[in-house]
Amino acid sequence: MDFTKYFTMKEKDAARYAAEKLDFIFSPGDDLECKEIGDGNLNYIFRIWRKSDGASIVIKQSGPVARISDEFKVSPDRNRIEYDILKYQGELAPGLVPKVYLYDPIMNCTVMDDLSDHTIMRTAMLEHRQFPRFAEDITTFMANTLILTTDLCLDHKRKKELVKNFINPELCEITEDLVYTEPFNDVNNRNRVFEPNREWIEENVYGDEALRLETAKLKFEFMTNAQSLVHGDLHTGSIFIKEDSMKVIDPEFAFYGPMGFDIGNIVANLMFAWANADAYEVSKQKEWLEETIVAVVDLFKEKYNVLFDENVTEVTARYKGFKEYYLDRILSDTAGVAGLEGSRRIIGIAQVKDITTIEDEAKRIRAERICLTAAKKFIMKRDEFKTGKDFLDVILKTAEQF
Numbered sequence: 001m002d003f004t005k006y007f008t009m010k011e012k013d014a015a016r017y018a019a020e021k022l023d024f025i026f027s028p029g030d031d032l033e034c035k036e037i038g039d040g041n042l043n044y045i046f047r048i049w050r051k052s053d054g055a056s057i058v059i060k061q062s063g064p065v066a067r068i069s070d071e072f073k074v075s076p077d078r079n080r081i082e083y084d085i086l087k088y089q090g091e092l093a094p095g096l097v098p099k100v101y102l103y104d105p106i107m108n109c110t111v112m113d114d115l116s117d118h119t120i121m122r123t124a125m126l127e128h129r130q131f132p133r134f135a136e137d138i139t140t141f142m143a144n145t146l147i148l149t150t151d152l153c154l155d156h157k158r159k160k161e162l163v164k165n166f167i168n169p170e171l172c173e174i175t176e177d178l179v180y181t182e183p184f185n186d187v188n189n190r191n192r193v194f195e196p197n198r199e200w201i202e203e204n205v206y207g208d209e210a211l212r213l214e215t216a217k218l219k220f221e222f223m224t225n226a227q228s229l230v231h232g233d234l235h236t237g238s239i240f241i242k243e244d245s246m247k248v249i250d251p252e253f254a255f256y257g258p259m260g261f262d263i264g265n266i267v268a269n270l271m272f273a274w275a276n277a278d279a280y281e282v283s284k285q286k287e288w289l290e291e292t293i294v295a296v297v298d299l300f301k302e303k304y305n306v307l308f309d310e311n312v313t314e315v316t317a318r319y320k321g322f323k324e325y326y327l328d329r330i331l332s333d334t335a336g337v338a339g340l341e342g343s344r345r346i347i348g349i350a351q352v353k354d355i356t357t358i359e360d361e362a363k364r365i366r367a368e369r370i371c372l373t374a375a376k377k378f379i380m381k382r383d384e385f386k387t388g389k390d391f392l393d394v395i396l397k398t399a400e401q402f
Helices: 011-021 078-092 121-126 134-147 156-165 169-178 195-206 209-224 260-279 283-311 322-347 361-380 388-401
Strands: 032-036 044-050 056-061 100-104 109-113 228-230 239-242 245-248 255-257
Touching: 011 032, 011 044, 011 056, 056 078, 078 100, 078 109, 078 134, 121 239, 121 260, 134 228, 134 245, 134 260, 134 283, 169 209, 169 255, 195 322, 195 361, 209 322, 209 361, 260 283, 260 322, 260 361, 260 388, 283 322, 283 388, 322 361, 361 388
Parallel strands: none
Antiparallel strands: 032 044, 044 056, 056 109, 100 109, 228 255, 239 245
């Protein structure tokens, strides 16, 4: 079978593809090994390496349906989006994304750096490991990729071209359903609820009409605010990390939307890691995560102010008070999305191991209720969040209730 027509590759196919197509990395006759390493919801990921010296790359292939469920029909064009945005993000935030080498529109695959010397951050969080550089690196990534792709800094025609290039309707629809809609009403009957918490969730989430109204407002903000080129799925499962390096991966959900979407996702996933450390009573990990939650918000604010002063080209954005107004809107969106992510990863179809691996039933009940209650406060009072401490205080004060 050749590679002139799409098919879903197995390990032997990916090895042959590398031998035939990647002559800029491998040579004819190289003895190559291949292993499928992906366990994500959407794609097939293969690591290929040369036995003689270990030289390696990764091939990521997308298909017409999501691996998580055949219900989700997704455009294979997402790999083209991922290739394009990784190249662009590599220019905006050098060293913080993997290098990409090739996009193949026939096989719907992208070839990129092998990051096997890094660890998926969620896995590291479950092992209660700490990374002192994380807050610095992730805020540099977010500040550079988000602020520099707005109308604040880009020529408006250039920005509109980018909006067009990163139109991503299928994956946006998944986000609209799984993040903004289903966690609050289970309209498609596919939410996964921890049974000991079902009655509590039905009363405190499904039954809260005021909460649902606010999520509707946030959903329409997401669908209509083409503010910035967002990653679209930025969580600890989309970050490879080691002591001296961090790489953001999987930007296939990228599109132009509210930049608080990315920041809020990071805050929420740090909250999940905190809830896990709390359940297992790992005080040192809790302390690091508390410091990191505060630092992520506050360092982003600092970098926003610097980038705004150095890069803003839009004349009206220089009016007195606009910089502060714009930041307030980012922080409000951040809080709202932290609440949405904090809810959907507990109740929805795509849950997180930080919570599901808590073995003690009473401790898992407590962890879920902390996250869901804090998430609700993030949504309902989102305009009140101005500092990292504001976010942390909600988590800590909520924990005291349970």
